[in-house]
Amino acid sequence: MKKIFALFFAGLVSTAALAEDAPDALVQRVTEEVLEIIRHDKDIQNGSTNKVIDLVDKKVLPHFNFQHMTALALGKEWRKATPQQQQQLTVEFKTLLVRTYSNALTSYKNQKVVYKPFKMAPSDTDVLVRTEIHQPGNKPVQLDYSLEKLDSGWKVYDVVVAGISLVTNYRDQFGQEVRNGGIDGLIASIAAKNKSLEANQKK
């Protein structure tokens, strides 16, 4: 009897978790929350990098798996890196991605996000959620998210704009840096890039 109760309870909990965290619903909820904030924030609309990074930090980043993103960007070399190098690289790559693509959010002007029909099997642990950005006078732009299921919920590990993966687009550049200066050389180049971007940013 106890067992049945336990099972029943476990079932309840897991359906509740699923209902909350279906990957397509997650993408939609986070997108709408973020856009709602931008629509009401004049500073972000005027290009405040600090404020938009702050917003992305709070609302978006908890749903990303940067370790996986960095591994994907680096490819085979990832396994040759020490845990410490992996961690440093993840930190620098995260900073670079967040800074460059958060800035893109500041140019948001009433574009509409359309969520494409989504289907998944209950056992799926790796899915693609497809959306489209519609803007007047322009062709819609495809914007897709790859998500994986972890213990902590669904996490985004790749973002694909018009067919271009923002993560794997770094594969050759990272390979080039690693050939020239090893993993440490790569870490140093991204860190240098981040420094120069920070120095030039609009407050």
Add this chain to the structure above:
Amino acid sequence: MTKSLGLSPMRMGRHWALGALLVLACAGNALAEENQRDPYEGFNRSMFAVNEAIDKYAAKPVAQVYDAAVPLPVKAGVGNFFANLGDLWIGANSALQGKFADAGVDVGRLLINSTVGIFGLFDVASELGLEKHEEDFGQTLAVWGVQDGGYLFWPFIGPRTVRDTAGFGVDSFVDPVWRVRPVPVRNSMVPLGFVDVRASLLPADKIVEEAALDKYAYIRDAYLQRRRNQIFDGRPPRLDD
């Protein structure tokens, strides 16, 4: 010392030059081996540098002036006008790839936008739910099984694979803009189309500048990914990592 080796200073110089050439050739080979998709990387990087200069001093400033001076409805109209002219050829390519339903949509778009949409200035068809497709002859060649032949970077037209360069040649040949008469009207339409395309890329400039460790490689890889996506109509099969 030189004498004992039997080399005069001049021959020595020649040897040096030869050695340097050998090193260059080896470096070139090594680079080519490193990236099979970019066998002409040396040539491409020099063309890229040329194009960056043209862009910095001519194309981009003109596009920026256009973007800032022309009100949004006019810009949208210009974009729609050229897009509408393109729909007939897009339809032909859909048909050549065996996508006849798409071809029907493309021709329907042309008819609606040329009439109700006043010579294509308004994209009424999209609002009626007739989605615009992205097709060109390079994609048709790809669907027919032609390999891409390696990546190339051209001044003015930018990135194209060998196959897409051929495709672009055919696309340009059939482009109705070249048949517009009188000639002065045509001569102002061609650059307008160019400026319209360049202006539409302005927002991407900043992201590329900020995101790229190596701008050349970033643009190359983005172009190749994007083409693959277009060829598979937005649903490319997954690549194994």
